[in-house]
Amino acid sequence: MKQIKIISALCLAVAFLLPAAGSAQTNRQIRKNNKSDIKKEESLPEDTVFVMPQVDSVQVAFRKVAKRDLLGDVSALNLSQLLEKNYTTSTLENLDALLSGFNGNIWGMGGYLVLVDGIPRDINNIMPTEIDQISVLKGVNAVALYGSRAAKGVLYITTKRGGNYEQKVNVRANTGLNVPKSYPQFLGSAEYMTLYNEARRNDGLPDLYSQQTIYNYASGTNPYRYPNVDYYSSDYLRNSYGRNDLTAEISGGNNRTRYYTNLGYWSVGSLLNFGEAVKNSGANRFNIRGNIDVKLNKIISLNVDATASFYTGKGVNTDYWGSAATVRPYRFAPLIPISMIEPGDAASLAQANNSNNIINGGYLLGGSQLDQTNSFASIYAGGYNRNVSRQFQFNTGINFDLSSLMQGLSFKTMLAVDYSSAFNQSYNNTYSVYEAAWNNYAGVDQISGLTKYGIDARSGVQNVSGSAYRQTISFSGQFNYARTFKQKHNVTGSLLGYGFNISESAVYHATNNANLGLQLGYNYDHRYYADFSGAYVYSAKLPIANRGAFSPTLSLGWRISEEAFLKNSEMVDQLKVTASAGILNTDLDINNYNLYQGYFTYNDAAWYSWRDGGLVHTFDRRRGDNPNLKFPQRREINLGLEGSLYKNLINFTASAFFSQMRGNVVQPGVLYPSYLTTGFPVYSDIPYVNYDNDQRRGFDFGIRMNKRIGEVDWTLGVTGTYYDTKATKRAESYQFDYLNRTGKPLDALWGLQSMGFFTSNADIAASPAQSFGQVKPGDLKYKDQNGDGIIDTRDEVYLGKGGWMGAPMTLGVNLTAKWKNITLFVLGTGRYGAKAMKNSSYFWVDGEDKYSVVVRDRWTPETQATATYPRLTTASSDNNFRSSDFWLYSTNRFDLSKVQLSYQFPANLFGKGFVRELGIYASGMNLLTIAPEREILELNVNTSPQTRFYNLGVKALF
Known part of the structure; x- marks a missing residue:
């Protein structure tokens, strides 16, 4: 090291x-x-x-x-x-x-x-x-x-x-604040107890909490005896946290040597504002990069690039945000005040004064027998950790001008070696928590006893864990040819070899890519184009006979604007159409090696065959052989359009694509006789085969308009991407056609179709049988899709697209307005066409779960006409909390992602001084979301919240 x-x-x-x-x-x-x-x-x-x-x-x-x-x-x-x-x-x-x-x-x-x-x-x-x-x-x-x-x-x-310019130094500094958009909202102690009693009554059980107990928690007179802990309050969290960065860039050169250097540092804080988190929560990173280009002589030139980065993330030894979403507010008081111990309770006072962790000079760490470790105590006394990662990257290349051998010929090589490592350093302390026994004397609460759980201990030992490394070695060598004949015939070509190897800790097989490539291009007078690009690929994941394959592609182009019928057009400046097609062989979705080979496992006497006391030793078949396993293929046809109109007032591009992934590797049991697989003893002779096919099609576009109006230069840009997917072939054998995945989107959401709530026992008796547990009035009722009189998984239907590979429709809008030295930039993003399930613990609440505010709209006999949430229960609610359209919501949204106002000081302000240019700017990110389900989309549960970011920056050129 x-x-x-x-x-x-x-x-x-x-x-x-x-x-x-x-x-x-x-x-x-x-x-x-x-x-x-x-x-x-x-x-x-x-x-x-x-x-x-x-x-x-x-x-x-x-x-x-x-x-x-x-x-x-x-x-x-x-x-x-x-x-x-x-x-x-x-x-x-x-x-x-x-x-x-x-x-x-x-x-x-x-x-x-x-x-x-x-x-x-x-x-x-x-x-x-x-x-x-x-x-x-x-x-x-x-x-x-x-x-x-x-x-x-x-x-x-x-x-x-x-x-090739004089040395210049660019410096940029920024400071900003991250402000949370929203926090989850959970019920307080008293309201939780009230509704938990209701849930018990729904289950036919007596109340657990008395009205006096609920009143005590609601009064707030003694939060140490009757805690109502809000993890998201200002007692524990800041209103915002900062981010700062500083970057210096040095560049320049001459006709022989050129250089670029980048040094950067950023740091970011944390919302946690107590205990060890005050000084040990956040992250910082330092990076340095150097890129050098050197021309050694007329034939040889080279480049040397190196970069290093050093990241340190600091944190506490607990999952605070996870606790905030799961620990009920009345469970324990985070702190126990020593001042409230009875003056005559010498034993408790001595116990308190001997504690190693007295918080703020007057408090003990709170807890209970069930909460001997908790996030508050861990942040105050449990130690801290640091996630450390280091990356070093080096690459070099040599270029040879071989025009002395053949005009237009050159040779280029590249070699890269990257190393990265990561590990966790931690100081893990143990601590004691205390549970108070309370008495009330003349209306005054006092602590009459303390129960201690745990031991205070600081080992001082630094623990190192989670070590990981990654190494990447990459190489390429290529002959390039580029030449123009008779001023109109432009020919290009490349013959190359390319490969990389990525080795990672705890991964037996390295990730490899090796291929030969050939590119041949021709255009006539930049009007008619043809480009052939192909690669011979190799994969060790396939049988030896099928490990190599050739991937051919072809593109054609036509610049229509150069034709006589458009060349003098006043409207059309440039117009070009393109078309491409090809087949790519890939092992990217083959998830393991040797899937083409069958294998056995040895069963070491796990069961008896007869009553003779003899155990059976067997070799169990687990997978069949397939020596014909091949590369899955991406087959695609694309069309493109690009142009500009009215002297570059409007510029546009557009592409349409139709793509298929054919022969995806699966183990399709339904294609083989049932006797080729058994459940016990475990046996399977089903091989992996190329079977499943997927389809993707869609289009993307970009439009930019430039116009000067008065003294203001306006630029408006719009981009868009739409795609649709379909599973065109699947190995499946469902009883009912509507269950087939064939013909449905690859990101399909499946679930039951809700028909509201059961309103009465008579309603339940008149409905199909429920297979997901006993139901009562207030539980969800589902449609029996197949009419068999039973509600089960065979009644699930397609509900919508999940948008797992991005929203089906994405739109981007950016606007720039420049007046003199002032520039306004605005960016908006729209995402449409996907849905999601409200299936987190924030929405699916049963048993002993923490109650969020969504349960306020629960079903009761009195609210059945307006209820939007099922009845409460202390049992498991498998019937209600499963995928169905009841929990479905739209993720359609438009975000005002960025607004920045910049001012550039006039150049003549600095004369010939040290500073050549100076600019300042203020920006805001993630400022506004317009969506029918905005509150859900802006909500993070079990993790830190989403934030808006406000920034001030300055940039200077020296």
Whole structure:
């Protein structure tokens, strides 16, 4: 470990310090001797919500392509420019509103490949300030060269690099507050007891709490004897918590060496505001990146990139938010006041004074026999922990210009080695809690005795647990060819080998990807296009004979605006149509190795066959063989449209896709005779086969309009993504057709159809038999779909889409208004078409659960006409609390995700001073949600709350 740290430090020193100093010196020498070598820094492209004419080039697979020659199925965003008016704290924040085709996943497929500078890396380990461009590769032609692991799309991040300009230093500082949107609302002690008594009466049981007890808890006169604990009160939580960050970027270079360095730090606090959480709750992260490009001679150039990040998350040794959602408010008082102990109770006073944990000089830790450990005591005295993670990433590449051998020929290599590690450090203390015995003297409550549970002990030992590591080794080598013949015939080609290996702790088989790739492209005068991209992929998960397969794709394009009938059009500036199709072989959804092989397990004498005292030893068949198991295939056809109208007043792109995943690997018992599998003894001769098919289809679009009105420059951008999925083939054998998953969405929600509440015993007697337990008036009544007189799982029906791969319809709207040096940016996001179940413990309440406010609308004989919640019960309510349309709600929403107001100080204000540019801005995130079920969508249970974020920032160029 020590050696690794030393090597890392040396690498970082070389990567970050020497080039910056050397390049700065070189710049000074060049400025002195030959000013013509320093070019004026080129203006960077404007931010885009999709690929726009202002974008010079877009990163695609293994190369950059001029925007005008892009053949669809790719969306790109220049994040470096967007940050000038839209400060963001996370790489993926609001990308679904800025990139068409991306809604958190790509075209309804989960599991896209994240590449940072061509290397598979953790997207959470890169900050927005480090990023130049984000490309989303969606279609089969766009991702083919990356092989099997890219079959569900690629999100490609290109980091910033230096340029041929004088050294510049960009500094950005931000400070902000996270303010909770809402907290769960639970009943207080007295109301809980009242309704719990009602639940017992519903079950035919006597009341548990007397009216005097309920009154004592309701009065609030002694919260230590009659606690009414609100975990979300200001006694324990702050109104807000802060986040701060600071970033410095140093870049520059000349015609031989270019460099970019990024140093960043951020810290974030916590809502918890007592005990150990005050100083040991929150997180911080430091990162440093260096990217260097060197031209050694006319033939050879190279790049060396290195980055390191150091994350520390601090926390307490308890799940406070989980306790807040589950522990009933009257269970115990968090603190016991020493001042309320009877003066004559020497034993209790001595016990209190000898405690190792006297809180705020006058309180003991509260608890009970059932609550000997609890979140309050753990935060005050249970110690703390730190989650530590470190990541070091290094990659280098060498480029060879082989034009001396063949004009347009080059060779490029890349090698990357990444290491990450994580572990937990904790100090685990034990503690005592106390339960008070109370007396009342002349109306005054006093403690007449203390019962102690637990032992106070601080070991001082640091415990290390949860160690994990990850190593990624990636390599690629490629021959590239690009040449223009007779000024109109543009030919490109790439022949490449690419692979990576990801090893993780506690995972026996590493994640591998290895493939050969071929790209051949031609366009005539940038008017007619053809691009072939294919890969030969390999997978060790398949039988030896089927481990290799070829994935061919083809794209065609036609720039219609270059034709004579449109070339002089006053309306159409640019118009291009594209089409692509292909087949990708992938093992991405094959979840294990050797599934093609059958296997046996040895049963070591688990049962007797005869009454002779002899145990049976058997070999049990568990799976059949399938030597013909093959790659599942993604088969797809896409159409694209891109253009601009009225001298770039309106720019637009659109794509439509039809995709199938064929031959998904399953173990389909229904396709084989029943005698091939038994329950006891356990036996199965069913193999894994390529059988299930899925279908996805949809479209995405992006529109941007630019207009100057008076002295204000307006830009309006709209993006949208719609997708629909269907299970087109399934191995299933249901008795009734409506139960079939074939023909239904892949994210289908299934459940019973509610018909309201049972109103009386006569209503129950006249209804079908209930198989989910005894029902009473006030319980849910369901429709008997098959008419067999029994309500069971065979009456479940399709209820709606769950949106598990993102909402079926996503819309993004962004508006920019610039007046002189003031810029206003507004971003909104809409998500539509999905549903969800109210199935958390906040809504499904029975037994000894903590009651939320939803139970106030429970069914009673008096409220049966207006009730919206089933009757209360102290028993298990399997009939009521199961998936049904009663608990279904719409997740449709529109969010005002971002508003930022920026001001750039005039450049002439600083003259030739040290500061070249200065800007300030104020922003708000997650400001408003418009939705029919807003309260549910903004509610977090069992975890920290959702927040709104208000930020002030300053940026300067030196």
